[in-house]
Amino acid sequence: MRDVAMVGAGMIPFGELFDQSIKDMVSGAFAATLASVDKGMPVGDIQAAWFGEVQSVDGFPAGLLADTCGLLDIPVTRVENACATGNDAIRNALYAVGGGYVDVALVVGTDKVRDTSAASTFWDWMSTNRDMAWDLPLGLISPASFALHVARYMHEFGATREHLARVVVKNHRNGARNPYAHLRFEVSMEQVLNAPPVVEPFGLLDCVPQSDGAAGVLLVSRDVVDRYTDKPVWVRGVGTGMDRIMHAHKTDLSSFAATRKAAKQAFAMAGIGPQDIDVAEVHDCFSGVEMMTYEDLGFCDRGEAPRLLEKEETSIGGRIPVNPSGGLKSKGHPPGATGVAQCTELFEQLRGDAVNQVDGARWALAHNVGGPTAVSAITILEGPRG
């Protein structure tokens, strides 16, 4: 196994991109990713690509990346793993680079959620992305299935809607300053708590927006890293964890078992622990999910996540800033792109170039959890000083 470096990372601004086809979005993210490489990279250096897309709305996914970006002489694989697609695509690319099969790999993630084709929509996917016989008829689509977890956590540990709102206020504060964010405005505690209800305990502002977007990263082996940059970010750990699909089969709703498994793999591979992480992008598809994930990632002890929020330890300037990009909540959530865009943010953080910079960050962690809370993917990065 060879060390693998991230030498480029870029994205297009997320939003309701009715003015862009998915081809525009993908080629925009590819161009931004190439442009981020310090010493430049000829397209011909790329030897393989992975394309993270949850639901296709045009073309066929792998071909769409190859054809749109002029990558017709290399293998392209589509990876789909629900909302964990982005970080799982990076994991697959890492195996090929670290394993010695290719020196330079591209990962692009995208989804077009707000725009649909005649025959296939993102929401077709959403409705099948769970057990069709039992959970779907119960209404356990995404907000409801996450709400079961968060409600149980609140019951067990005394967390309140105010704690959830703290996540929202924090992430919107960060996202308001991020030019790539979908929802670039701040919100107050009162606005969050008084927003129309979606599903108990979530109001409208506890929920992620529906976003279109695309992002990319370039992974290279240590052997060739000097060609592209003197400030590489190292991919030190990857992990993908699974859980039961049906909520009736989950043994503890106050935690996300998939996240715990992914974290265990990624930390073991990186040879570090949660206490070493300086900055994290965490899957805040719903406010309480970020809060619960602090514990599943080991950022604090069991039941202590509400205290982290009270002490603002996950705000910029706190002990372990989470979602300096604005998170899914403010930056937006095109599922195939989300994990890749988290790594774009962390690439900038670790090189000291981020909009909401976390001073001196060396170790960073990107986290997705998705499907019917049944999959998580995590990437651990180390900055150029590593």
Add this chain to the structure above:
Amino acid sequence: MRDVAMVGAGMIPFGELFDQSIKDMVSGAFAATLASVDKGMPVGDIQAAWFGEVQSVDGFPAGLLADTCGLLDIPVTRVENACATGNDAIRNALYAVGGGYVDVALVVGTDKVRDTSAASTFWDWMSTNRDMAWDLPLGLISPASFALHVARYMHEFGATREHLARVVVKNHRNGARNPYAHLRFEVSMEQVLNAPPVVEPFGLLDCVPQSDGAAGVLLVSRDVVDRYTDKPVWVRGVGTGMDRIMHAHKTDLSSFAATRKAAKQAFAMAGIGPQDIDVAEVHDCFSGVEMMTYEDLGFCDRGEAPRLLEKEETSIGGRIPVNPSGGLKSKGHPPGATGVAQCTELFEQLRGDAVNQVDGARWALAHNVGGPTAVSAITILEGPRG
């Protein structure tokens, strides 16, 4: 990079499996795959899995494999690459095993084409799996898009519908003896030539059936191969090639550029050439595609493919038997499973256990071509004597 061996391969009989859910199909293929390991394999030995599925009809794909097969403590990734999904999933698993990240990997491929859920069908996917703005309105769905290639080839090289029919007769002859085949009957030249037309030059019997099915293989590193078998099959080469999506952009319809690119990669990795292949499973989704692929794989010179069929060189007992399993044409074609099932057949061929055994076969090749003729994936295997 470490040598990678296939130590197990299994499948369920393909067909119209209205009596089985996709969970039944997947768990059936997994059980058959485990049962094929000579010295047995505890489920706990499997360290990662790849799931090839073109279109989900229940659950979410990676979770469906994990949950149904009790693989909840390992990473599972869904790979989708149109009809090349199966062999591309094997390529991704090979990177992880050969790269040293895992010692034992499972690949399962499946699709449920004849059964649909309320919200998502295989045919939704089929209609989006091409350029939606230009090619779909022209009616360039799968049979028509392949027909453009075959018609052009026939025009340039003087091939006839009789040549195409020879492919069909050969593959049904093989498939009639294969207990895992969907269409277990022989057909005559007259039946093929007189079948109702689908799209020029294809009649109904030139076309693949719509099949449900699932298949699996187990890949392990050389370091642990002795635990599982004394007759490993070695995965020597993999390749995935791409082509333009729109037919107006393809420079030569008398060939499949994606196949040529995939073959070049796979042969280079294996360190052999087409003349070394003893038996092949080739993507005969339409009769003429198999014929043209003889040339794209290098089994004969340009324009010579009709001669191979006239001389029965690709029949059992010929110089290079193709599709001893019956091929997609008779065995059936659940797209996500097809490439994996090709390797199941070749695993048995190389170990001397096949129903239609090719005597003394040492090198084998599995080939998919799909999407709007825009992707190909190839796996090259070497038998235990290698």
